[in-house]
Amino acid sequence: MERRFASHPNEVKQFDTDRLRKEFHIPTLFTPDQLELVLTHEDRLIIGGAHPVQGEVKLDTDMKELGVEYFLERREIGIINVGGTGTVTADGEEFTLNHKECLYIGMGTKDVIFKSSDASQPAKFYLNSAPAHKAFPAAKATLEEADSSALGDIKNSNDRVIYRFIHQKGIDSAQLVMGMTLLKEGNMWNTMPAHTHPRRMEAYMYFDLPEDAAVIHLMGQPSETRHIVMRNEQAVISPSWSIHSGVGTSNYTFVWGMAGDNKRYDDMDPVSMKELR
Numbered sequence: 278m279e280r281r282f283a284s285h286p287n288e289v290k291q292f293d294t295d296r297l298r299k300e301f302h303i304p305t306l307f308t309p310d311q312l313e314l315v316l317t318h319e320d321r322l323i324i325g326g327a328h329p330v331q332g333e334v335k336l337d338t339d340m341k342e343l344g345v346e347y348f349l350e351r352r353e354i355g356i357i358n359v360g361g362t363g364t365v366t367a368d369g370e371e372f373t374l375n376h377k378e379c380l381y382i383g384m385g386t387k388d389v390i391f392k393s394s395d396a397s398q399p400a401k402f403y404l405n406s407a408p409a410h411k412a413f414p415a416a417k418a419t420l421e422e423a424d425s426s427a428l429g430d431i432k433n434s435n436d437r438v439i440y441r442f443i444h445q446k447g448i449d450s451a452q453l454v455m456g457m458t459l460l461k462e463g464n465m466w467n468t469m470p471a472h473t474h475p476r477r478m479e480a481y482m483y484f485d486l487p488e489d490a491a492v493i494h495l496m497g498q499p500s501e502t503r504h505i506v507m508r509n510e511q512a513v514i515s516p517s518w519s520i521h522s523g524v525g526t527s528n529y530t531f532v533w534g535m536a537g538d539n540k541r542y543d544d545m546d547p548v549s550m551k552e553l554r
């Protein structure tokens with residue numbers, strides 16, 4: 278498991294492209310038959326991917342790094358499948374996850390195993406895991422079951438639908454909030470006007486992007502922005518002091534996940550367009 282430390286906005290101002298990417302960009306999430314994990318000290322979120330192709334992948338790491346006996350002893354996890362159909366088995370209970378479906382597994386679950394249903398169309402399980410203090414039941418949600426809202430419009434090139442899976446009025450959790458935003462064809466902007474939420478950090482994972490396409494992800498304090506060029510199936514860490522927005526060279530989908538003081542999706546501080554620099 279890779280470890281990333283938390284950052285101070287005054288320090289981040291000085292970063293060049295390489296350093297920005299080293300601290301915030303997660304280039305590889307899906308390696309065949311492996312588990313990729315990055316633990317950020319921003320609210321201790323673990324961001325990762327399980328990509329079982331020929332065999333099973335177990336949710337496991339060097340437990341010394343987490344100071345526990347098993348991965349979910351003091352953690353909860355949200356899983357969204359961005360690949361072909363697969364199964365997640367949590368302490369013997371099997372859940373089938375189709376493309377763009379979400380599963381939550383609570384604290385105290387000892388064994389989590391990922392498997393693809395068809396090796397020629399393998400599953401890609403994107404993972405966000407946050408520290409938890411209480412056990413909540415495992416629960417699955419499809420896009421139809423998620424709480425959704427339409428946002429933006431074609432005039433502003435940001436016509437999109439936000440699906441909330443794990444949140445205050447949906448799947449219950451200790452602190453994890455997770456969902457997905459789908460941009461309609463011809464729409465390239467997400468989260469503009471931008472916002473921050475000093476009560477929570479956030480991670481984005483962009484996907485459904487053609488191979489030669491990119492999303493120019495914006496981060497930083499509103500008056501001190503920087504950009505990170507993102508490719509398909511890559512993630513980016515957004516500290517609580519940072520905006521998180523992006524414009525694509527084509528439309529795309531992204532998974533967002535948050536951890537922090539509260540689970541109120543609408544607890545955001547809007548940034549006025551005039552403030553951005």
Ligand SMILES: O=C(O)C(=O)C[C@H](O)C(=O)CO
Binds near residue numbers: 468521
């Ligand atoms: O398209 C959007 O706008 C989003 O999806 C925003 C995220 O949900 C977010 O940043 C929540 O804090």
Ligand SMILES: [Zn+2]
Binds near residue numbers: 472521545
């Ligand atoms: Zn946000």
